[in-house]
Amino acid sequence: MDAPRDGACWAFIRGSFELFVYGWYPEPERWRVNLSFLLLVIAIFGVLKDNLPGKKYWLWFAVFFPFIAAWLLVGGFGLVPVGTQKIGGILLTIIVGVTGITFSLPLGILLALGRRSHLPVLRAVCVVFIEFIRGVPLITLLFVASTMLTYFLPPGSSFDLLMRVLIMVTIFAAAYIAEVVRGGLQGLSSGQYEAADALGLTYWKAHRLIILPQALKISIPGIVNTFIGLYKDSVLVLIIGMMDILGLGRARLNDPLWLGLAPELYLFIALFFFLCCFSMARYSLGLEKKLRTGHKQ
Amino acid sequence: MANEISDTPSAEATSVDSSDLIISIKEMHKWFDDFHVLKDINLDVRRGERIVICGPSGSGKSTLIRCINRLEQHQKGTIIVDGTELTQDLKNIEIIRSEVGMVFQQFNLFPHLTVLENVALAPIWVRKMPRAEAEENAMKYLERVKIPEQASKYPGQLSGGQQQRVAIARSLCMSPRIMLFDEPTSALDPEMIKEVLDVMIELAESGMTMLVVTHEMGFATAVAHRVIFMDGGEIIEENTPQEFFTNPEHDRTKLFLSQILHH
Ligand SMILES: Nc1ncnc2c1ncn2[C@@H]1O[C@H](COP(=O)(O)OP(=O)(O)OP(=O)(O)O)[C@@H](O)[C@H]1O
Ligand SMILES: [Mg+2]
Numbered sequence: 298m299d300a301p302r303d304g305a306c307w308a309f310i311r312g313s314f315e316l317f318v319y320g321w322y323p324e325p326e327r328w329r330v331n332l333s334f335l336l337l338v339i340a341i342f343g344v345l346k347d348n349l350p351g352k353k354y355w356l357w358f359a360v361f362f363p364f365i366a367a368w369l370l371v372g373g374f375g376l377v378p379v380g381t382q383k384i385g386g387i388l389l390t391i392i393v394g395v396t397g398i399t400f401s402l403p404l405g406i407l408l409a410l411g412r413r414s415h416l417p418v419l420r421a422v423c424v425v426f427i428e429f430i431r432g433v434p435l436i437t438l439l440f441v442a443s444t445m446l447t448y449f450l451p452p453g454s455s456f457d458l459l460m461r462v463l464i465m466v467t468i469f470a471a472a473y474i475a476e477v478v479r480g481g482l483q484g485l486s487s488g489q490y491e492a493a494d495a496l497g498l499t500y501w502k503a504h505r506l507i508i509l510p511q512a513l514k515i516s517i518p519g520i521v522n523t524f525i526g527l528y529k530d531s532v533l534v535l536i537i538g539m540m541d542i543l544g545l546g547r548a549r550l551n552d553p554l555w556l557g558l559a560p561e562l563y564l565f566i567a568l569f570f571f572l573c574c575f576s577m578a579r580y581s582l583g584l585e586k587k588l589r590t591g592h593k594q
Numbered sequence: 595m596a597n598e599i600s601d602t603p604s605a606e607a608t609s610v611d612s613s614d615l616i617i618s619i620k621e622m623h624k625w626f627d628d629f630h631v632l633k634d635i636n637l638d639v640r641r642g643e644r645i646v647i648c649g650p651s652g653s654g655k656s657t658l659i660r661c662i663n664r665l666e667q668h669q670k671g672t673i674i675v676d677g678t679e680l681t682q683d684l685k686n687i688e689i690i691r692s693e694v695g696m697v698f699q700q701f702n703l704f705p706h707l708t709v710l711e712n713v714a715l716a717p718i719w720v721r722k723m724p725r726a727e728a729e730e731n732a733m734k735y736l737e738r739v740k741i742p743e744q745a746s747k748y749p750g751q752l753s754g755g756q757q758q759r760v761a762i763a764r765s766l767c768m769s770p771r772i773m774l775f776d777e778p779t780s781a782l783d784p785e786m787i788k789e790v791l792d793v794m795i796e797l798a799e800s801g802m803t804m805l806v807v808t809h810e811m812g813f814a815t816a817v818a819h820r821v822i823f824m825d826g827g828e829i830i831e832e833n834t835p836q837e838f839f840t841n842p843e844h845d846r847t848k849l850f851l852s853q854i855l856h857h
Binding site for chain 2: 486488489491492494495496497498499502506507510511514588
């Protein structure tokens with residue numbers, strides 16, 4: 298490691314790999330992180346793969362996965378509790394990204410429907426919410442999460458910082474998803490609503506069976522774009538002192554042992570984000586193509 | 595069929611037993627903001643009656659039939675469909691909609707579903723019919739409109755005439771008591787109009803109550819009991835097809851007929 302700098306030195310990455318992946322998660326409990334990663338892969342597989350036998354159960358598993366993973370990672374109920382301040386690195390990045398993605402989509406859809414509702418109060422609430430969240434930088438929301446939010450909570454109660462950050466990231470992404478989905482809803486002809494109404498379908502059935510499948514299909518590029526943005530913006534948590542992969546890496550560079558290895562570090566982190574985001578982009582392209590050949594208009 | 599028509603007395607001629615009325619519209623008005631689109635509409639339709647509605651563009655024909663299944667909301671007067679009055683009550687509206695079929699000018703099939711799924715959808719989700727039974731039933735109606743072989747295609751892969759026949763099957767699958775048609779053939783190329791009208795004529799022969807907005811005079815003469823002429827949001831004239839086309843009373847009707855005849 299004292300080698301002259303005429304080649305890249307990847308020992309740095311190798312030497313810190315565990316830290317980068319697990320943060321300060323206690324060593325004897327790391328199997329829980331590994332199990333969560335494995336379950337995540339299974340959940341993603343179940344959602345994305347077509348024609349799986351028992352697809353319904355795979356989807357249910359994906360719905361419950363975030364809660365199972367939360368239990369595994371934080372502990373309690375029979376597992377040794379692990380404080381969320383111990384979570385860092387890639388684990389933190391993935392937690393923020395996956396939570397934001399899974400919860401912002403349904404929330405965004407509901408906000409988009411609310412914004413088009415005929416009920417004036419509901420519509421007003423949704424418009425104010427969407428416009429307020431969109432009008433404020435994510436960093437500001439994260440500062441709100443790290444400081445101000447405690448003012449709104451009953452005195453004495455402590456509300457986990459990671460939890461607050463997850464809520465902020467989710468509503469931030471949801472506001473953008475809402476606008477993307479609203480665009481998709483506007484792309485449908487009024488005839489689709491009328492035909493569904495004329496058949497006697499209720500509002501929710503019409504949306505579930507007729508309106509949303511078409512509107513979401515139109516919105517796929519925008520939705521995935523928002524997801525990719527959210528995933529990359531997760532690095533902003535380092536500004537409020539949380540150590541995601543970028544934060545950890547930068548802290549590591551201060552170690553005299555690793556001095557001057559910034560290029561390798563940043564290349565590694567860039568590659569990590571690129572692989573995640575590029576796979577999302579590829580998947581979305583594939584999905585669009587599949588839905589297109591299914592039924593040409 | 596000619597017999598059937600001449601046997602049927604026109605609605606005004608006999609005082610009808612009110613239990614025989616399937617649609618009863620009284621002193622109905624509708625506004626779009628401050629535009630008075632329907633003015634004092636009175637219309638009674640008996641079970642099994644077939645009515646053709648015609649009139650110049652913008653006269654309110656579509657709006658009138660869309661009020662019957664509450665795609666549009668009226669502001670004054672009453673509309674009673676099969677014994678249920680149309681009010682704000684959502685339950686009533688859903689009941690009425692499941693018993694009133696509607697066919698649109700633009701077909702409005704669901705493009706993300708196959709033909710079979712389009713037709714079976716409402717029986718499954720509104721009538722709670724088991725899927726297998728609903729699909730079997732849907733095939734029966736696709737045979738009735740003569741396109742069972744297209745069942746697994748998507749609407750975008752069909753011709754306009756075929757799409758409109760699917761739309762008719764989709765409505766019929768709910769076993770409606772009333773069928774509303776809003777210019778079902780106006781968006782079709784001439785060579786496809788006949789295949790759709792044939793299906794509608796067959797439906798008429800089965801005794802379905804039908805309200806049809808159309809300018810197809812041949813269809814009106816063949817199946818309608820009454821022709822209603824609308825202009826400026828009012829019902830101007832109603833008569834049997836023979837009288838209506840050969841001997842119109844009002845000047846506006848005469849003008850309108852001369853225009854569609856010269857086309
Ligand atoms: N949603 C709406 N808002 C405002 N005005 C409307 C609306 N729908 C229709 N109108 C107006 O109401 C009038 C009647 O429209 P309607 O569609 O019932 O006419 P129509 O007789 O069916 O005409 P066409 O033969 O062109 O279909 C028209 O002047 C139209 O511009
Ligand atoms: Mg019209």
